[in-house]
Amino acid sequence: MKILIADDELPLLRFLEKGLKTEGYECDTLSQLHEILPFVKKHSSTILVLDRMFGDEDSVSIVSALKALPNPPMILMLTALDEVNERVKGLQEGADDYLCKPFDFDELLARIVALKRRVTQQTPDTINSLKFSKLELLLDERVAKLNGEEIGLTKIEYELLQYLLENKNKVLSRERILSRVWQTYSDPNTNIVDVYISRLRKRLDADKAIAIQTLRGNGYRLGETAQA
Numbered sequence: 001m002k003i004l005i006a007d008d009e010l011p012l013l014r015f016l017e018k019g020l021k022t023e024g025y026e027c028d029t030l031s032q033l034h035e036i037l038p039f040v041k042k043h044s045s046t047i048l049v050l051d052r053m054f055g056d057e058d059s060v061s062i063v064s065a066l067k068a069l070p071n072p073p074m075i076l077m078l079t080a081l082d083e084v085n086e087r088v089k090g091l092q093e094g095a096d097d098y099l100c101k102p103f104d105f106d107e108l109l110a111r112i113v114a115l116k117r118r119v120t121q122q123t124p125d126t127i128n129s130l131k132f133s134k135l136e137l138l139l140d141e142r143v144a145k146l147n148g149e150e151i152g153l154t155k156i157e158y159e160l161l162q163y164l165l166e167n168k169n170k171v172l173s174r175e176r177i178l179s180r181v182w183q184t185y186s187d188p189n190t191n192i193v194d195v196y197i198s199r200l201r202k203r204l205d206a207d208k209a210i211a212i213q214t215l216r217g218n219g220y221r222l223g224e225t226a227q228a
Helices: 010-022 033-043 060-067 084-093 105-121 155-166 174-182 192-203
Strands: 002-006 026-030 047-051 074-079 097-100 129-132 135-138 143-146 149-151 210-215 219-224
Touching: 002 010, 002 033, 010 026, 010 105, 026 033, 033 047, 033 060, 047 105, 060 074, 060 084, 074 084, 074 105, 084 097, 097 105, 129 155, 135 155, 155 174, 155 192, 155 219, 174 192, 174 219, 192 210
Parallel strands: 002 026, 002 047, 047 074, 074 097
Antiparallel strands: 129 135, 135 143, 143 149, 210 219
């Protein structure tokens, strides 16, 4: 597994390179924003540890292009921009995780291990579709079908549905859903999970055999309805 570290703070760049190599990772480093996309295209980095700001340039500008590559890297974005809207912006563009500066190196390692685990789970040789009743997710194409017809989902709706489908008949807490889908490890004190669950219920309304059930105080579960 190859890790690319991209940061214009050279002391931090060298520190991260040394630390990750000590942990046994194969690392490359870049300090210029314009070098990142061509490098990843050529070398297929598995994980990209990406600084948010390169001088006045925002690396969010290249995230969608990185994610459009045939073998896109998992992106762990580092930033000194701690405002919620800035974190949301990065995640909406396709970043897989977010870590605010200053950070603890052990936490960085833990985030990398989590991304590595997700890479392993997403390899095409394992599973390329998920099915439940008349619902099907085509994972390579990121397409959801119900009764054979494609249903339009936003990025967040798709990832939430995929997580529920991967764990069908299992109860998922709000905390687990927030961690997986929104990549946040603290409660945002909003009803965002409930809002997106409600949206998915409307999308799946045509299949009366399945339902997203609410288990008060515990979380949500994708399962069969009583009449199924």
